[in-house]
Amino acid sequence: MKNLAYIVIALLLLFLTGCNNGTAPSTGITNPPQISTIVNKGSDTLVNLALAWAEKYHQLYPNVEISVTGGGSGTGIAALINNTVDIANASRQIKSEEIQQAENNGVNPFEFIVAKDAIAIIVNPNNPVDQLTIKQLSDIYSGKINNWKEVGGEDRVIVRLSRETNSGTHVFFLENVVRMGNPDDNTLFSTDTLLLPSSEGITSETRDNPNVIGYDGLGYVTPDVKVIAIAGDASGTFILPSAETVNQGQYPIARDLYMYTNNQPTEAIADYITWILSPDAQTTVTQLGFVPIK
Amino acid sequence: MNTTKKWNEFILTWLIKISGYSAIIFVAMIFYFLLREGLPTIGEASISNLFSRRWYPIEDYFGLLPLIGGSLIVTIGAALFAVPIGLCTAIFISEVSPRWARDLLKPLVEVLGGIPSVVLGFLGILILAPYLRRLLELPTGLTALTGSILLGGIAIPTIVSVAEDALDSVPRSYRDAALALGATEWQTIWRVTLPAARNGVLTAIMLGVGRAIGETMTVMMVTGNAAVLPIKINSIFFPVRTMTATIAAEMGEVAKNSTHYHVLFFIGLLLFIISLGINIAASTAMFQQRKRAERILS
Numbered sequence: 001m002k003n004l005a006y007i008v009i010a011l012l013l014l015f016l017t018g019c020n021n022g023t024a025p026s027t028g029i030t031n032p033p034q035i036s037t038i039v040n041k042g043s044d045t046l047v048n049l050a051l052a053w054a055e056k057y058h059q060l061y062p063n064v065e066i067s068v069t070g071g072g073s074g075t076g077i078a079a080l081i082n083n084t085v086d087i088a089n090a091s092r093q094i095k096s097e098e099i100q101q102a103e104n105n106g107v108n109p110f111e112f113i114v115a116k117d118a119i120a121i122i123v124n125p126n127n128p129v130d131q132l133t134i135k136q137l138s139d140i141y142s143g144k145i146n147n148w149k150e151v152g153g154e155d156r157v158i159v160r161l162s163r164e165t166n167s168g169t170h171v172f173f174l175e176n177v178v179r180m181g182n183p184d185d186n187t188l189f190s191t192d193t194l195l196l197p198s199s200e201g202i203t204s205e206t207r208d209n210p211n212v213i214g215y216d217g218l219g220y221v222t223p224d225v226k227v228i229a230i231a232g233d234a235s236g237t238f239i240l241p242s243a244e245t246v247n248q249g250q251y252p253i254a255r256d257l258y259m260y261t262n263n264q265p266t267e268a269i270a271d272y273i274t275w276i277l278s279p280d281a282q283t284t285v286t287q288l289g290f291v292p293i294k
Numbered sequence: 295m296n297t298t299k300k301w302n303e304f305i306l307t308w309l310i311k312i313s314g315y316s317a318i319i320f321v322a323m324i325f326y327f328l329l330r331e332g333l334p335t336i337g338e339a340s341i342s343n344l345f346s347r348r349w350y351p352i353e354d355y356f357g358l359l360p361l362i363g364g365s366l367i368v369t370i371g372a373a374l375f376a377v378p379i380g381l382c383t384a385i386f387i388s389e390v391s392p393r394w395a396r397d398l399l400k401p402l403v404e405v406l407g408g409i410p411s412v413v414l415g416f417l418g419i420l421i422l423a424p425y426l427r428r429l430l431e432l433p434t435g436l437t438a439l440t441g442s443i444l445l446g447g448i449a450i451p452t453i454v455s456v457a458e459d460a461l462d463s464v465p466r467s468y469r470d471a472a473l474a475l476g477a478t479e480w481q482t483i484w485r486v487t488l489p490a491a492r493n494g495v496l497t498a499i500m501l502g503v504g505r506a507i508g509e510t511m512t513v514m515m516v517t518g519n520a521a522v523l524p525i526k527i528n529s530i531f532f533p534v535r536t537m538t539a540t541i542a543a544e545m546g547e548v549a550k551n552s553t554h555y556h557v558l559f560f561i562g563l564l565l566f567i568i569s570l571g572i573n574i575a576a577s578t579a580m581f582q583q584r585k586r587a588e589r590i591l592s
Contacts, residue, residue, distance in 0.1 A: 074547040101549075157433040164519070165352045166547030188350055191360070194436060194518040194533050197543055201419065201515070208424045211433050 036268040037065040042076020042089030043168050044199075045117060045217045046257055050089055052284045053276055060275075064268055073168035080260055083107050086269050088260040091117065091168035091217075109260045114276050116291040118218040118241040118254040119173060121228040122202075124210040129153040131229040131238040134180055134252060140213060141178045143190030148211075160193040161202050161214035170195075172255055173215055218246075219289035246291040257290070328566055332559035339553055349521035349535065351544060351554045360521040361561065364438070364534035367524045368513060371442025372449055372506040377499055379446070380453030384498070387454070388461035389483050400458070407451030415515030418444045423516055430531065436518035438534040444512045449502035456501055460494020461487060493579040500576040504569050507538075514539035537561045 047070035054066035076088035081102045139145040148156045163170045179185035199220040206225045229238035232252040245251040282292035339356045346357035423435030472482040518533025548555045
């Protein structure tokens, strides 16, 4: 009987201290955004950038916790549709059917362009090819060109690397490179295209294998692979991807990166996004190899 | 006092019963869930689509043949590596090796079985794939062969430990009798011990193969995941996409209740049926062995 009493007291104490912990910090906040947690999820292309922003913002305003996870643009938007995140990151624009689904769930997606990204075409450093046109890229990835000598390289088989189909980068590349931006085009990736689950997989295979052609976000290109200059058409000039060429609209394979919220954001989320669009946050964009807006 | 004891016994018996039956219930529930989520596939995707050669789900191409072929070729390849090596290791540990080597090898094999598959996949990407590409002068090292070798490595510990147990349970008198008749040690192993443990060894192989076909992480990392139907004689030297890797790579992003979602569960259902088949075959073999042992004793 005595034991039972002790246990009850111990449990009560535990319960009370638990309550204390829960309520105490909510008083006496001085920083502008009140204590809050922002859940941020989506595009793997954006995940490093979103993490860097979250860290920097947390240093500026320690009361705001931002949890960032990847998983892909579709994952982020699906989470927004189910209203389980505050901000969804996407490397593509939200589709009309996704907006429809969201509205059916009472969610109203609100769009921000937070940075720009370019897809870099990468090959092994020992590959002598320096430049390709979009048409050549399309022919390579759809399986019409199968040897490097057809595009001015050595007599080697071309091994095509791609991100998995669930990656926003994959869809962007399919629509703008393989199909050359033509929405009526039904060209598909050649079936022997290797679908690798991560950027790291693409980089390590490109570093090692002289037969390979791959693509990935400019932010993920490491110095040990070779970046190819791209021309929009055969008569155009060949442009290497960089912050300048993307912002001036010269580099042909570039895109906007998005954050979506439910309705126009308010309070902590609005403060966070306003900060992201500020020059201070946009310097982080440059540091990570993306291209800042404006 | 007596009633407490009775109660204890009653509760314990029931706890054990519940845990026992729960395994059956869980399997039944998983099967039901797979059926519920997977069967709508048949209404949504046409049969000709499912049996086509193109898997590109974001454009509604749901050809399952490349995936089934990919899983088969990688698993068969893995079996070709794992079965001879696994059996030889089991025979060595059980029949040939001196006591100290046996005490060292058994735990080592078990450690090998405990290596996380993602670690093996990482080794595969960084070491095995580049090595195979240079050695065999392949276009890329991310091939079915690379997957087979690593999956073989995963299946070997299962094969070794089950086969070793089977060999160990062959009565001592069998070997003594063979040796007394003048058979050499090798003849004893090959003609007497191994046939006597045949069903256990068969179980070992089937469990190892079951382990290989269900493996996901390693194959996703090293087989290149290109959905090509592997029907050429040299297909093992080219990339393939397995059923497990497809589910793992695509399930995270798929919209719930879309055709793609149902097709992924349908693939899961196929895998479930395959591994169920393998397990039933294995336990049938096990059961036969028991009957045989009983016959010997009587």
